[in-house]
Each structure stands twice: as structure tokens, then as C-alpha cells.
Amino acid sequence: MYDAIVVGARCAGASTALLLARQGHRVLVVDRSSFPSDVISTHFLWPHGMSYLNRWGLLDQVTAVTPTHTTIDIVNDGIRLTGSVPTDLLREHFRDLHGDDSGVVQSYASVRRRVLDEILVEAAAKAGAEVRTNFTVRELIVSDGRVVGVRGRAADGQVFEERARIVVGADGRNSFVARALDLPKYDERPRCTFAYWSYWSGFDLGSGQIHRRGRLGCAVVPTNFAQNMVLVWGPSEWSREFRADVPGNTQRALDFVSPELGEVVRTRGTREERIYGTLDQSAFLRPLHGPGWVLVGDAESAKDQCTAIGMTHAFRDAELVSAALGRWLTGETSIDESMAAYEGRRRSQNAAAYYDYVCTFAEMRPYRHDELQLFVALRGNQEETDRFIATHADVAPVSEFFQASNLFLLNDAAKESSAGYAVFDDFAATSRMYQQNLFA
Amino acid sequence: MPHQGADTVTTTDLHQRDDGELIEVILHAARHGDVEAMTRTAAEVSDMTRNWAAHIPWDDFAALDRSGADGELAQIVADLTEMWEPAHLHSPVDPDEEYALDKNAYDFYRPAGRNLLARTEDFYGWVQARRRTETWQYSRVLEAAPDSVAQITNDLGRRTRGINFNSQDYLSFNTHPAIREAATRAMRDYGPHSAGSPMVLGNTRISDELEVALGELVGLEHVTLFPTGWAAGFGAVVGLVRQSDHVLIDRLAHSCLQQGARAATRNVVRYEHLNVEAVRQHLVDIRSHDTRNGILVVTDGLFSVDADWPDLVTLQRVCREHDATLLVDVAHDLGSMGPGGTGVLGMQNLLGEVDIVMGAFSKTFCSNGGFVASNSPALKQYVKMFGGSHFFSNALSPVQTAVVREAARIIRSPEGDELRARLFTAIHALRDELTGRGLTCMGEPSPIVPLLIGNEKLARTANRLLFDRGVLAFMVEFPVTPTGSSRFRLQVQAGHGPEEAREAARIIEGAIADSRAYLSSAFGSAPR
Ligand SMILES: Cc1cc2nc3c(=O)[nH]c(=O)nc-3n(C[C@H](O)[C@H](O)[C@H](O)COP(=O)(O)OP(=O)(O)OC[C@H]3O[C@@H](n4cnc5c(N)ncnc54)[C@H](O)[C@@H]3O)c2cc1C
Numbered sequence: 032m033y034d035a036i037v038v039g040a041r042c043a044g045a046s047t048a049l050l051l052a053r054q055g056h057r058v059l060v061v062d063r064s065s066f067p068s069d070v071i072s073t074h075f076l077w078p079h080g081m082s083y084l085n086r087w088g089l090l091d092q093v094t095a096v097t098p099t100h101t102t103i104d105i106v107n108d109g110i111r112l113t114g115s116v117p118t119d120l121l122r123e124h125f126r127d128l129h130g131d132d133s134g135v136v137q138s139y140a141s142v143r144r145r146v147l148d149e150i151l152v153e154a155a156a157k158a159g160a161e162v163r164t165n166f167t168v169r170e171l172i173v174s175d176g177r178v179v180g181v182r183g184r185a186a187d188g189q190v191f192e193e194r195a196r197i198v199v200g201a202d203g204r205n206s207f208v209a210r211a212l213d214l215p216k217y218d219e220r221p222r223c224t225f226a227y228w229s230y231w232s233g234f235d236l237g238s239g240q241i242h243r244r245g246r247l248g249c250a251v252v253p254t255n256f257a258q259n260m261v262l263v264w265g266p267s268e269w270s271r272e273f274r275a276d277v278p279g280n281t282q283r284a285l286d287f288v289s290p291e292l293g294e295v296v297r298t299r300g301t302r303e304e305r306i307y308g309t310l311d312q313s314a315f316l317r318p319l320h321g322p323g324w325v326l327v328g329d330a331e332s333a334k335d336q337c338t339a340i341g342m343t344h345a346f347r348d349a350e351l352v353s354a355a356l357g358r359w360l361t362g363e364t365s366i367d368e369s370m371a372a373y374e375g376r377r378r379s380q381n382a383a384a385y386y387d388y389v390c391t392f393a394e395m396r397p398y399r400h401d402e403l404q405l406f407v408a409l410r411g412n413q414e415e416t417d418r419f420i421a422t423h424a425d426v427a428p429v430s431e432f433f434q435a436s437n438l439f440l441l442n443d444a445a446k447e448s449s450a451g452y453a454v455f456d457d458f459a460a461t462s463r464m465y466q467q468n469l470f471a
Numbered sequence: 472m473p474h475q476g477a478d479t480v481t482t483t484d485l486h487q488r489d490d491g492e493l494i495e496v497i498l499h500a501a502r503h504g505d506v507e508a509m510t511r512t513a514a515e516v517s518d519m520t521r522n523w524a525a526h527i528p529w530d531d532f533a534a535l536d537r538s539g540a541d542g543e544l545a546q547i548v549a550d551l552t553e554m555w556e557p558a559h560l561h562s563p564v565d566p567d568e569e570y571a572l573d574k575n576a577y578d579f580y581r582p583a584g585r586n587l588l589a590r591t592e593d594f595y596g597w598v599q600a601r602r603r604t605e606t607w608q609y610s611r612v613l614e615a616a617p618d619s620v621a622q623i624t625n626d627l628g629r630r631t632r633g634i635n636f637n638s639q640d641y642l643s644f645n646t647h648p649a650i651r652e653a654a655t656r657a658m659r660d661y662g663p664h665s666a667g668s669p670m671v672l673g674n675t676r677i678s679d680e681l682e683v684a685l686g687e688l689v690g691l692e693h694v695t696l697f698p699t700g701w702a703a704g705f706g707a708v709v710g711l712v713r714q715s716d717h718v719l720i721d722r723l724a725h726s727c728l729q730q731g732a733r734a735a736t737r738n739v740v741r742y743e744h745l746n747v748e749a750v751r752q753h754l755v756d757i758r759s760h761d762t763r764n765g766i767l768v769v770t771d772g773l774f775s776v777d778a779d780w781p782d783l784v785t786l787q788r789v790c791r792e793h794d795a796t797l798l799v800d801v802a803h804d805l806g807s808m809g810p811g812g813t814g815v816l817g818m819q820n821l822l823g824e825v826d827i828v829m830g831a832f833s834k835t836f837c838s839n840g841g842f843v844a845s846n847s848p849a850l851k852q853y854v855k856m857f858g859g860s861h862f863f864s865n866a867l868s869p870v871q872t873a874v875v876r877e878a879a880r881i882i883r884s885p886e887g888d889e890l891r892a893r894l895f896t897a898i899h900a901l902r903d904e905l906t907g908r909g910l911t912c913m914g915e916p917s918p919i920v921p922l923l924i925g926n927e928k929l930a931r932t933a934n935r936l937l938f939d940r941g942v943l944a945f946m947v948e949f950p951v952t953p954t955g956s957s958r959f960r961l962q963v964q965a966g967h968g969p970e971e972a973r974e975a976a977r978i979i980e981g982a983i984a985d986s987r988a989y990l991s992s993a994f995g996s997a998p999r
């Protein structure tokens with residue numbers, strides 16, 4: 032009998048197992064994969080994601096093999112904003128969510144999942160969690176309407192049965208636990224992006240680059256093995272046409288969004304792997320908990336990749352749920368109180384506002400005149416540029432940036448005019464052009 | 472260990488087909504029961520995708536029943552199709568509804584184009600979408616006096632009647648016989664028109680009496696009247712503050728003060744709501760490099776959509792310590808709460824102690840209009856001259872001045888205490904019932920009861936449902952509140968019976984629950 036069985040051993044699961052085991056609980060964590068291995072993700076970690084790793088004592092292991100930076104370039108229709116997530120906003124974020132602000136770091140990184148997830152799984156094992164890989168959960172054991180354990184199959188075909196006081200579903204977007212419990216989806220947002228990416232060697236641009244133009248985006252971020260993660264994305268409506276020629280359209284998208292990046296990749300880059308892709312990114316929420324079970328990570332809520340936040344959110348869930356479960360397992364609170372605390376944080380107003388922000392962003396509509404003008408107004412205003420980046424990354428609440436009195440003041444404080452940007456020359460015609468599917 | 476990862480990278484083949492292509496092959500094979508081809512192709516699918524789509528039995532295709540009789544093949548086809556078809560294709564939405572629920576007003580603040588007339592069309596298209604979907608909460612009209620119940624028409628011409636939390640008349644003066652009598656008398660004595668700026672000949676003897684009465688109420692002798700509360704706030708700030716001066720303003724202070732600050736100087740700092748310590752730090756900061764210019768610190772008393780108020784005692788002290796001047800807007804609390812109707816100032820024992828006080832008559836005093844008060848006759852003359860909205864605007868009408876004077880009299884009388892007691896009985900009934908139903912009332916008990924919703928989509932659809940259910944409540948969203956923290960602002964009147972308030976709370980809860988079900992939303996309203 033375990034205190035907790037965690038199904039899934041990546042960002043959400045291994046972290047939850049690690050934190051519960053460190054509290055001294057008996058934890059079993061299983062995954063159908065073996066490690067090291069990849070999973071679909073462009074694996075960018077914002078500074079709060081890195082801060083979680085630091086809080087858990089794992090950051091050094093990651094940074095030993097992964098390039099990190101603190102300033103990032105966000106370029107929208109040629110309007111460049113360069114900034115970083117401010118430490119005070121990071122601290123505030125951790126205080127608000129977790130009650131303490133220790134271990135905050137300002138750096139970000141792109142960490143291959145085969146690197147990161149392995150570190151997490153090993154840390155969980157070292158903390159005393161029992162880790163079983165190549166182990167697929169195929170059934171939840173339910174008694175009196177309560178989940179009390181799991182049955183599954185190891186790679187060699189052997190069948191297992193284990194029981195625990197709580198089963199944590201950390202098994203991703205296509206969660207088996209959620210399917211077995213027949214859980215509904217809430218707040219579904221079908222509009223999302225298609226994303227295609229791969230790994231190129233041969234150049235080093237320093238900090239990360241995120242560009243948007245029209246309905247397309249691209250990102251180039253240095254990652255492990257002296258490579259760059261190069262990503263293009265666009266509205267899922269265009270995916271069928273994109274798929275007709277994945278390598279050709281990847282380059283075409285790069286050239287369209289950022290001719291400079293397109294050129295670097297074409298002339299200096301060597302692609303090291305096949306191109307990966309998905310458009311299975313519609314957003315949803317699932318019920319968070321029930322008798323004998325609780326969900327974390329993508330299993331509880333998946334969102335589009337366009338703000339690169341899922342892994343960081345999985346870490347956040349792991350800290351929230353392990354704190355909540357810890358209070359229950361030690362008899363400090365009832366399970367209901369403990370789950371209500373978790374739910375309060377996860378289904379809060381701030382969470383709803385950010386969810387809306389991501390889902391709207393994921394529709395990949397061309398930027399409106401208003402939005403581009405705001406980017407121009409932000410140039411030269413470092414404090415507010417940084418706050419904007421922090422808001423985009425879900426460090427600072429959406430409501431604090433997108434507040435009338437703030438937006439009006441940003442206008443008043445603008446240092447630059449929009450005169451120098453081609454997109455404003457004939458905005459209406461440019462917007463119409465942007466609606467055309469580039470790959471049709 | 473990370474270095475193990477480095478080894479495995481070489482095992483992936485650059486020329487393997489991408490997963491989309493492979494999945495198309497698998498789908499084709501599955502439709503034909505070709506489990507061998509499925510198995511063969513599955514082996515080529517990347518680890519990335521296999522570990523992601525853990526619900527697909529990638530390793531077990533060979534064992535599938537090729538006849539499809541057990542439905543497993545069909546399930547795999549369905550699951551893979553879901554992964555590779557754009558999701559919105561199978562859940563169509565009403566474009567009007569999507570557009571109406573999605574945008575917020577700020578998206579239209581900087582339209583494109585040089586034709587000032589034509590470029591308003593884009594915004595209008597959105598307004599029309601919200602009208603068509605009945606989610607436009609603005610510009611409704613009254614069909615009769617707005618009592619505790621009101622009859623209204625929305626801007627599509629649809630009528631309804633309901634318990635009215637949509638009007639600001641905290642002490643129910645609009646139907647008070649003495650108030651109406653005062654209006655009639657002034658009408659008879661002076662006619663409807665003031666016929667001039669207060670700097671010329673727009674004021675009457677009643678105006679002077681009103682200034683005295685207001686001065687007694689706030690304990691500050693020198694009072695100036697303005698045609699609206701908005702004009703008073705704007706006029707006070709632009710009257711005093713010059714380009715090189717500084718304004719420190721609560722982030723959530725009223726629009727008239729924010730706009731005044733922007734109009735007066737570029738040196739505007741918005742401080743965290745209610746945070747007096749933040750004000751102190753900003754003052755230290757400003758004074759460390761600027762000892763020559765003025766600093767105006769600006770806050771509301773009772774905040775109009777948050778129902779809370781600052782610690783004014785400390786705030787005023789901190790201001791004095793740094794040679795800053797405090798301006799407090801008591802539009803909502805003066806008359807409606809506090810000992811003898813003295814509002815937040817009286818509650819904090821600050822009558823006569825605050826540098827500058829401004830207010831609006833439109834919430835409790837039953838009329839348009841506003842005022843600025845201080846202990847300084849010089850400040851009064853200065854603001855009259857340089858606060859443009861006093862000098863260059865027609866004075867309050869005699870009827871308005873008379874109504875406000877009578878309201879001020881009742882507010883300070885025992886009847887005022889009685890009315891405030893009734894008001895607070897209704898306020899408590901409403902807040903208790905809403906809270907008891909698991910909803911979140913923000914702030915403190917006061918005539919403003921902000922019921923937190925958060926998400927705009929939820930607020931807009933709940934508001935649509937409420938229209939036909941017998942409660943009139945104003946839904947506030949951006950730009951009144953920050954994005955993602957929309958709410959119903961319920962404004963209570965002394966005329967509301969406690970049972971009426973409880974009934975309204977039940978109806979509101981029903982509308983929110985139904986709207987949540989309609990949107991299938993799982994978000995709650997805890998702030999963080
Ligand atoms: C294209 C794309 C790009 C992305 N880019 C980023 C990014 O840049 N930054 C970012 O932060 N996020 C990104 N995300 C999101 C991020 O990848 C996910 O949010 C994150 O992987 C979720 O972690 P998780 O632990 O919840 O689930 P997963 O990482 O999906 O792990 C779930 C695990 O559960 C296991 N499992 C499933 N079923 C069973 C079972 N029955 N028995 C045993 N084990 C099981 C699986 O094998 C898997 O290992 C991206 C997502 C996509 C689609």
C-alpha cells in the first residue's frame with residue numbers, strides 16, 4: 032500500500048513524485064515510456080519554470096548541459112521588444128501561488144525532454160520514490176466509487192496491481208486516468224495552432240528569438256547538443272496545406288515571418304533530425320479531483336504551445352498538489368480541504384484570464400492595429416516591456432498589465448512613433464494579405 | 472544522465488518521414504484492416520509522438536482484430552483523426568457570438584487609417600455583434616422613475632422589469648417627497664436654467680447655501696461647485712498640477728482623476744491599489760531627485776467597483792512627511808455611510824483633516840454635480856480660475872442645487888441615520904445571501920456590492936440571462952475593470968427590502984450557474 036501512485040513520470044508526474052517522496056511519503060511513479068526519451072514539446076522553460084527546478088535543487092544539473100539566457104527578443108511585424116522577466120514579479124508570483132519566493136532565477140532555457148525528464152525521474156528515485164518505467168497502467172481499481180489503485184502491464188508482459196491512498200493522474204493530454212474515469216472536458220477551445228519544429232546545428236544567435244508576422248510565428252532557441260530548436264507555427268486551419276510539403280513549408284514560413292532567421296537557417300544551418308509536428312492542441316480543462324484521484328499537468332488542463340507554458344504549469348501543479356496532498360497525508364487537513372485549496376489556485380480568476388489569453392493568441396489572427404501600436408509604444412519603456420513579457424509568460428497577472436489606466440499611460444509615455452514600420456504603410460491591404468493561406 | 476541523452480540523439484534518422492505522413496498511412500491501413508501495414512508504419516513513428524499520444528496502442532497493432540468487429544480499429548481511426556484534423560472543424564460556432572464574447576473595448580482604441588469617421592466602423596461592427604447576441608450591457612433606458620424596482624428598455628428595444636441594482640440613488644432620494652418639493656420650489660423661484668458659468672452669473676443664493684452645507688459635512692470650509700462629479704475630479708487635478716509636478720494615483724482611482732492626471736503631467740505613477748507603503752516609497756523616490764515641484768497623491772474614498780477604501784490617516788500623514796498633497800474622492804461614501812453621513816472621512820476621524828476632498832452628487836445627493844473642498848480660500852479661488860471645468864462650463868441648474876441642498880440637510884438629520892440603517896440592512900441581506908450561495912462579494916459592506924465574476928465571457932452571458940429574469944444589475948468589464956476581473960456592480964438603495972435583496976441574490980446565482988453550464992466552464996472566482 033502506497034500513500035500515492037503517480038501515473039506518468041514527466042514534468043507533472045516525476046515532479047509530484049519527487050516532492051511527495053521528499054516529504055517522506057511512500058510513492059510509486061510509473062510511466063509507459065522508458066527514459067531518456069522525448070515527448071512532443073518544444074521544451075522552452077520560462078524563468079518561473081527554471082525557478083521551480085532551482086527550488087527543487089535540480090537547476091544546476093540542467094544548466095550544466097543546457098544554454099541559458101535572460102533577455103529574449105520578441106519581434107512582431109518587425110517591431111522588436113527585448114527584455115527579461117523581472118525578479119520582483121517572479122518573487123510576487125511565487126509568494127502568491129506558493130506562499131514563499133525562494134529560489135527565483137531570471138534565466139530561461141530550451142531543454143530537450145530526453146534531458147529534462149531523465150533528470151526529474153532520477154531525482155524522484157533518489158528522493159525515495161519507487162520508479163517503474165515501461166509500465167503501462169491499463170485499469171483503475173475502484174472500490175465503493177473510490178479509486179484505490181491501478182492495474183497494469185510491464186514491458187515483459189507481466190501484470191501488476193498496486194494500491195494507494197490517492198492516485199495522481201500525470202499522464203498528459205490524452206490521460207488514461209481521465210479516460211478511465213470518463214471525465215468530461217470543460218472550457219474547450221478548438222481553435223489552436225499547428226506547430227512544426229526540428230533541431231539545427233551550425234549557428235548560435237545567442238538569446239532566444241520569437242517572431243510573429245500575419246498569422247504565422249517562428250522561434251529559434253538554443254538548446255542541448257549545440258543545436259537550435261527551430262519552430263514554425265500557424266493557425267490549424269492552414270495545416271492541411273502546410274503538410275503537403277513539410278520541409279519546404281517550414282522554410283517558407285521562416286522566410287515569411289523573419290527573412291533574417293530564414294536566411295540563417297537556410298545558409299548556415301544543418302538539420303539534425305526529422306521534422307516533428309502536431310496540431311492536436313485544442314485547449315480544455317478537466318475536473319481536477321474526485322474520490323481517490325487528482326489530476327496534474329496536461330491531464331488537468333492542456334493549452335496551445337503558442338506561449339510555451341505547459342511544462343512550467345506542470346511544475347506549478349506538482350508544487351501545489353504535493354503541498355495540498357502533504358497536508359492531508361499527515362492528517363493536518365481533510366482530503367476535501369486539501370483538494371479545495373488546490374482547486375482554488377488552479378481555477379482562479381488569474382488562471383482563467385491567462386487561459387483566455389493563450390486561447391485567443393492561439394487563434395493566430397493577424398495582430399490588430401491596436402496591438403501593434405502598443406508594441407511600438409512599449410519600445411524604449413523597459414519596465415513595461417518586461418512586465419509585458421512577464422504577463423505573456425504567466426508570471427504577472429493579465430489583469431495588471433491589461434488595465435485601462437496602465438494602457439493609457441503607456442500611450443502617453445511612448446517614445447517612438449510608428450512611422451518607421453512598414454506594416455503601418457497600408458495597414459488594411461497588409462491585413463488582407465495576411466489572411467491568405469501562404470501554403471495554399 | 473544527460474550525457475545518455477547525447478548518445479540517443481544520433482539514433483534518430485534525419486530522413487524518416489514525418490509523423491503526419493505516417494499517420495495518414497496508418498489511417499489508410501486501419502480502414503482496410505491491414506494490421507501488418509499499421510504495425511510496420513507504427514515502428515517508424517517518432518518517440519515524440521508515441522509518448523505523447525499514449526492512448527494509441529502503438530505497440531499492439533499486430534494483435535488487433537482485423538475484421539474490426541470489436542470496434543478497436545474504429546476507435547483508433549477516430550483517435551488518430553482527432554489528432555490530425557483541426558479541432559474547430561467538428562465544433563462549429565456562431566461567428567457573432569464568438570466575436571462578441573471574445574474582444575474587449577481596448578482592441579478598438581487605436582484604429583487604423585487617416586479617415587477619422589471611417590475608422591470607427593470596425594468598433595461599430597463589434598458593438599453590433601454584441602447587440603445581436605444581446606450581450607451589450609450599455610445604454611439601456613428607463614421607462615419610469617428608477618426605484619428599488621425599475622422598468623427598462625435595452626438598446627434593441629426589448630423591455631423588462633426587475634429589482635433594480637442598476638441605479639445610483641443610495642438613500643432613495645429620487646422618490647422622497649421633500650426632495651421633490653425642493654425641486655419644485657426652485658423651479659418656481661428660478662426656472663430650469665442657470666444661464667451662465669458660476670464665474671459669471673450662473674450661481675444662485677442656493678449655491679452659496681449648498682457650499683456652506685457641504686463644508687460643514689466634510690469639515691472643510693471652502694467649497695467649489697462643479698457641473699458634474701467628473702468635472703470636479705478632472706478640474707481639481709488639472710487646476711493644481713503642472714507639467715513638472717508629479718501625480719501618484721491609485722491604479723483603480725476613478726477615470727476622471729486618471730484622465731486629469733494624464734492631462735496635467737507626464738509624471739504619473741500608478742501605485743498598487745490601497746498600498747500606502749508603496750506611496751511612501753514612491754514619495755521617497757521622487758523627493759530624492761526632485762525637491763522643487765509639487766506632488767499630488769490621488770485616491771478614491773470608497774472605490775466605485777471594488778468597495779474598499781484606503782487607510783487615509785496614514786496616507787495623509789505620509790503625504791505631509793514628504794510635502795505632498797492628498798486629494799480624496801468621496802463620491803460614493805459621502806452621505807451614504809459613516810457617522811452622520813460623513814463617509815470614509817468620518818469613519819476615520821478625518822473631518823477637516825484631509826488636504827483636498829472632492830465628491831459627486833450623483834450617487835447619494837440625487838443630482839448631477841460635484842464639488843471640491845479644502846481649508847484654503849486661496850486654493851478655492853485658484854481651482855475656480857484654473858480648473859477649466861468650473862470656469863468654462865455652465866453652472867448647476869437651480870433645481871439641481873436645491874435638490875442637493877435638501878439632500879445634504881436630510882443626510883445630516885436623524886432621518887439620514889434611519890435611511891442609512893435601512894440601506895445597510897439591505898446591503899447585509901444581499902451580501903450574506905450571495906456569499907451563502909458560494910459567490911464572492913468583493914470589498915466591505917457599503918452601498919456598492921461588487922459581485923466578482925472574472926472571465927468576460929461568463930459575465931457577458933450571465934448578464935444576458937439576467938435581463939429576462941427580474942434583476943437589473945450592471946455588468947462591468949474593461950475599461951472599467953482590468954481584463955479578466957469583470958463583475959456585477961450592484962448598487963443598493965435604502966428602498967430595497969431585505970427580502971427583495973435576497974430574492975435578487977437567488978436569481979443572480981441561477982443566471983451565473985446557467986451561464987457557466989452554457990459555456991461549460993470550470994473556472995471559479997478565487998482571485999489568484
Ligand atoms: C507542439 C508543442 C510544443 C510545446 N512546447 C512547449 C514549450 O516550449 N514549453 C512548455 O513549457 N510546454 C510546451 N508544450 C506543452 C508541454 O509539452 C506539456 O504541457 C507537458 O509535456 C505536460 O507535461 P505532463 O507531465 O503533464 O505530460 P506529458 O509530458 O505528456 O507526460 C505524460 C506521461 O504519461 C505517460 N503515460 C500516459 N499514459 C500512461 C499510462 N496509461 N500508464 C503509464 N504512463 C502513461 C506518458 O508515457 C508520458 O510519459 C508544448 C506542447 C506541444 C504540443
Ligand SMILES: Cc1ncc(COP(=O)(O)O)c(C=O)c1O
Pocket residue numbers: 699700701702704725727771775800802803831832833839840841
Ligand atoms: C469615484 C467617482 N468619482 C467621480 C465620479 C463622477 O461623478 P459624476 O457621475 O457625477 O460625473 C464617479 C461616478 O462615475 C465616481 O464613481
